Structures are given as C-alpha cells and as structure tokens.
Amino acid sequence: MNDVHDLAASVRDRQRSALSVVEAALDRVARHDPVLNCFTRVRSEAALSEAAVLDDAISRGEPAGPLAGVPFAVKNLFDVAGDATVAGSVVLADAPPAARDATVVARLRRAGAILLGQLNMDEFAYGFATENLHYGDTANPHDPTRIAGGSSGGSAASVAAALVPLSLGTDTNGSIRVPASLCGVWGCKPTYGRLSRTGVFPFVHSLDHVGPFARSVRDLALAYDLMQGPDRNDPAQSGRAAEPTLPGLEIPVPGLRVGVLRGWFRENASDQALAAVDRVADALGRLGATLSTVELAGAEAARSAAFCLTGAEGGTLHLPWLRTHGHLYDPRVRDRLIAGAMLPAAVVLQAQRVRARLREEAAQLFGRVDLLLAPATPFAATPRGDATIPIGGRPVSARANMGLHAQPISFIGLPVVCAPAQAPGDPLPIGVQLIARPWSEGVALRVARQLERDGVSTCRTLAYD
Amino acid sequence: MTGRFRIQAELSAALLDLPLDPAWLDGIAASLELLAGHAALVMGTPLPPDIEPAPVFNP
Numbered sequence: 001m002n003d004v005h006d007l008a009a010s011v012r013d014r015q016r017s018a019l020s021v022v023e024a025a026l027d028r029v030a031r032h033d034p035v036l037n038c039f040t041r042v043r044s045e046a047a048l049s050e051a052a053v054l055d056d057a058i059s060r061g062e063p064a065g066p067l068a069g070v071p072f073a074v075k076n077l078f079d080v081a082g083d084a085t086v087a088g089s090v091v092l093a094d095a096p097p098a099a100r101d102a103t104v105v106a107r108l109r110r111a112g113a114i115l116l117g118q119l120n121m122d123e124f125a126y127g128f129a130t131e132n133l134h135y136g137d138t139a140n141p142h143d144p145t146r147i148a149g150g151s152s153g154g155s156a157a158s159v160a161a162a163l164v165p166l167s168l169g170t171d172t173n174g175s176i177r178v179p180a181s182l183c184g185v186w187g188c189k190p191t192y193g194r195l196s197r198t199g200v201f202p203f204v205h206s207l208d209h210v211g212p213f214a215r216s217v218r219d220l221a222l223a224y225d226l227m228q229g230p231d232r233n234d235p236a237q238s239g240r241a242a243e244p245t246l247p248g249l250e251i252p253v254p255g256l257r258v259g260v261l262r263g264w265f266r267e268n269a270s271d272q273a274l275a276a277v278d279r280v281a282d283a284l285g286r287l288g289a290t291l292s293t294v295e296l297a298g299a300e301a302a303r304s305a306a307f308c309l310t311g312a313e314g315g316t317l318h319l320p321w322l323r324t325h326g327h328l329y330d331p332r333v334r335d336r337l338i339a340g341a342m343l344p345a346a347v348v349l350q351a352q353r354v355r356a357r358l359r360e361e362a363a364q365l366f367g368r369v370d371l372l373l374a375p376a377t378p379f380a381a382t383p384r385g386d387a388t389i390p391i392g393g394r395p396v397s398a399r400a401n402m403g404l405h406a407q408p409i410s411f412i413g414l415p416v417v418c419a420p421a422q423a424p425g426d427p428l429p430i431g432v433q434l435i436a437r438p439w440s441e442g443v444a445l446r447v448a449r450q451l452e453r454d455g456v457s458t459c460r461t462l463a464y465d
Numbered sequence: 466m467t468g469r470f471r472i473q474a475e476l477s478a479a480l481l482d483l484p485l486d487p488a489w490l491d492g493i494a495a496s497l498e499l500l501a502g503h504a505a506l507v508m509g510t511p512l513p514p515d516i517e518p519a520p521v522f523n524p
Contacts, residue, residue, distance in 0.1 A: 300506065301507060304506040304507050319481065322483060331492055336496045339499075343500060347504045350508055351507050353512050354507055355518075356516050356517055357510075
C-alpha cells in the first residue's frame with residue numbers, strides 16, 4: 001500500500017479514484033479479516049458511497065483535503081455518527097447511535113479520509129491483549145497464534161497487515177504503545193491534553209489520551225497534525241493552538257541529548273526489548289546525539305499508582321452499569337473494575353500525589369536531556385489464551401502487565417512515539433518508546449523520522465496483499 | 466488471605482450499593498489482593514506535605 005501522502009495526492013490528481021482505493025481496501029479486509037479479526041464493523045456501503053461523493057467533488061474541480069480518499073478505521077470507542085459506540089462491550093449495545101463523530105474522527109474525515117469501520121479492543125479498554133470475550137481475539141499479523149496487544153489491538157493489527165494505512169486508538173496506560181510494539185507499527189501517544197477526547201468513550205478521565213497508528217513517520221505526523229487544535233468540549237484539553245510537526249519533520253534535532261532510562265525500565269524486560277533500546281540508542285549516537293543513562297526515580301511506585309488510579313476511576317465510572325448489567329461484563333474486566341471502585345480514598349489521593357512528584361522528577365530529567373528511551377513492552381507478542389510473562393521472578397498475566405514500562409510515562413502525560421525496533425533477524429517485532437518533554441511531540445517525531453531514514457526503525461511488510 | 470479480601474468485597478459492595486453475585490467474590494477478592502500490593506507501594510512512598518494531588522481544578 002502506498003504512503004498516505006502519495007495515495008491522497010494520486011486521488012487529488014485523479015490518477016486513481018477514491019472509489020478504487022476504498023474498493024481495494026475493502027477487498028483486503030474481506031480476505032484477511034476473517035483470520036485477523038481487527039474489525040468489529042465494516043462500513044462497506046457508507047465508505048463506497050462517501051468515496052464516490054469525493055470523486056464527484058474532485059471531478060468538479062473542488063479542493064480535496066490532505067487525506068483525500070485515504071481509508072482509515074477507529075477503535076470502537078470513538079463515536080461515529082449513526083453507529084452505537086460499543087467500547088468493546090455488549091453492555092452498551094442498546095445505546096442510541098452517536099449523534100456526531102468524535103472530534104478527531106470528524107477532523108480526519110474533513111481532511112478527506114474515508115472511514116472504513118470500527119476496530120476491536122479489550123472490553124472498555126481494560127487490558128493489553130485484545131482478547132475480547134464478546135468480539136473474539138484480534139490476531140497478531142506477524143503470527144496469528146499470538147496476541148496483537150491492547151487495548152487498541154485492532155487499530156495496530158489493521159495497520160500492520162496494511163488493511164488500512166491509518167487508524168486511531170486510545171492510550172490510558174499503554175494501549176497505543178503496547179499494540180504498536182507487538183504489531184511492529186508506529187504509534188503516537190501525544191501529551192495528555194493535546195488531542196481532543198470529545199466523543200471518545202472514557203476509561204480513566206485523568207489518564208486517557210487518543211492518538212494515531214501508521215506505517216511511516218510521515219503518515220503518523222500528518223494524522224497527528226490534522227487532529228490538533230482546541231476543543232472546548234474536552235475539559236482536559238489544553239486549548240493550545242495547533243503546532244504542526246510535518247514542516248520540520250526532516251530536520252534532525254540539533255544537539256540532541258538522549259537519556260536511556262535505567263532502573264525500572266531495564267528490569268523485567270526481555271533481552272530482545274533491551275537490545276531494541278540499545279540499537280536505537282546506538283543509532284542515535286552514530287547520528288550525533290549525546291548519550292547518557294538516567295534514572296526516573298519513583299517509576300515503580302508510579303506504575304503502582306497508575307494501576308490503583310485506573311481501577312478506582314474506571315471502577316467508579318462503571319458503577320451504574322455494574323449495578324444493573326454486571327453479568328454482561330467479561331469477568332476478567334468486571335472483577336478488576338469492582339475491586340478498583342472499592343479502593344480507599346486515601347490510596348487514590350496518595351496516587352495523585354505520587355503523580356505530582358513524578359512530574360517533578362521528569363521535569364528535572366528534561367533539564368539534562370531532550371529525549372528518553374525505554375522499552376515499549378517487556379516482551380514480544382505472547383501466545384493467545386491468557387498467557388503469562390515472567391515479572392519479578394514469577395509468572396503474571398500478560399494482559400495485565402505488558403504495559404509496565406509504558407504506565408509510568410502516560411501517568412505523567414509525556415508525549416511518546418513508539419518506534420518499531422526489532423533486529424533484522426527477530427521473528428517478532430518489538431517497540432521502543434521515544435519520550436519527549438511535555439508538548440514536544442515534534443522532537444519525538446523528528447527523532448523517529450531520523451531512525452526511519454537510517455533504517456533502524458521500519459514497519460516490516462507482511463504478506464497480506 | 467483471600468478470606469480477608471472476600472470480607473472487604475462484601476462490606477464495600479454494601480457501602481457502594483452494589484449487588485454482587487456470590488460467584489464473583491473469588492475473582493473480586495483476587496483483584497483486591499493484587500490492588501493491595503500496589504496500594505502498599507503507593508502508601509509507602511514518602512512525600513513532603515507540599516506535594517499536592519496532580520489534578521487541579523481551574524474555575
């Protein structure tokens with residue numbers, strides 16, 4: 001599949017029709033999704049009709065947007081006008097259809113993108129596996145016997161298999177970075193408060209982010225740029241004006257100082273995950289960056305604080321449904337939500353204070369470095385079926401623990417690009433977190449582009465033609 | 466140990482007006498036990514009094 005830029009340019013220039021692009025994407029979905037199970041709903045008729053309308057407009061000489069005719073898909077917790085937003089559950093199946101698109105969905109469609117459908121996820125985004133009791137597992141395109149990661153598993157897998165070139169997901173504790181890592185694609189979790197979450201079904205209000213997946217950094221930056229801008233309906237949004245990253249994307253960050261996170265971020269990680277971080281660090285050193293190893297003090301407690309806050313906020317949000325529809329939840333999700341709602345207030349408030357403390361620690365670190373490196377996941381994709389990973393010397397659930405290196409970072413809202421960084425001989429992909437200071441997504445994206453140009457970080461092309 | 470968390474689950478459910486199917490109790494108790502480990506690490510983190518909770522209300 002073409003780069004999104006080239007694809008949109010060819011549609012705008014009438015070298016190919018939006019209809020033919022959407023038909024080809026729907027054909028790929030029809031052939032491969034029965035195995036991968038990325039989609040929970042395919043909007044075939046609507047997408048074809050919207051593509052035909054776009055072609056007509058272009059043929060009349062009307063201006064077409066930067067995503068003209070580009071197929072995309074969204075995790076099924078984004079509102080899509082006319083469809084019920086199910087958030088990976090059956091609890092909301094009878095909810096009325098959304099009246100309007102989520103803000104970020106509307107912005108991509110306004111740019112000419114064609115929405116192909118909605119994507120699978122862990123129920124209510126509570127998990128790192130996309131093993132969904134109601135809608136089935138999403139398979140990893142690199143090895144369908146393995147998990148795609150989650151909770152935005154359908155979003156990452158659909159891009160990895162090139163069913164769509166672009167997708168949207170959400171990240172509360174790692175739900176963009178974990179599946180991006182396990183599926184070997186680019187993912188961006190912006191600064192907390194950067195992109196609007198209006199029309200996105202919440203999980204943990206104080207930790208929820210939205211962001212894009214793509215197969216190239218240029219596409220990732222384009223989608224991110226198009227979604228920026230204030231939205232007064234999201235109370236957590238900063239209201240900052242858009243700060244486009246695409247214009248400076250090819251310019252290396254001068255005098256880049258890179259800190260490789262040690263301590264918590266080197267513990268409980270596989271040799272493959274650590275080797276990936278070291279490969280990225282070596283490459284950046286070769287490209288002129290100054291390297292050091294640094295410690296983010298308090299990361300382990302922060303991970304635990306994120307764990308507690310997630311349970312408490314998520315559980316509190318779900319209490320009304322748990323009272324009336326508890327039997328409809330996946331027990332693995334329901335039990336964690338209920339337990340979270342039972343946490344004492346003292347733990348919740350202390351968790352928020354731990355969060356404030358970690359923010360200070362990170363601010364001090366960013367006085368010395370411009371970018372931090374850490375594994376995105378401790379391991380590559382595990383087999384499907386409630387697999388375990390060894391953490392702290394004992395086996396623990398992969399679906400609950402794949403985010404242990406991602407959680408402290410989202411806990412303090414830092415912007416991250418997840419870069420695919422497996423060695424050429426590795427059978428499965430794994431990602432590295434490129435972590436920038438708040439509001440510096442552009443730095444992470446520029447470094448990502450350098451790594452991509454250098455050949456260290458690329459999406460592998462798979463046989464899903 | 467699970468017995469303590471089963472009791473916590475039953476008492477907390479009553480406080481929250483949350484009807485529980487008895488079949489759920491073991492799973493909830495296991496989740497409470499897991500959370501208790503994380504909560505201990507959080508509560509054991511020494512913090513000076515001037516560290517305020519992270520969310521700030523902006524009127």
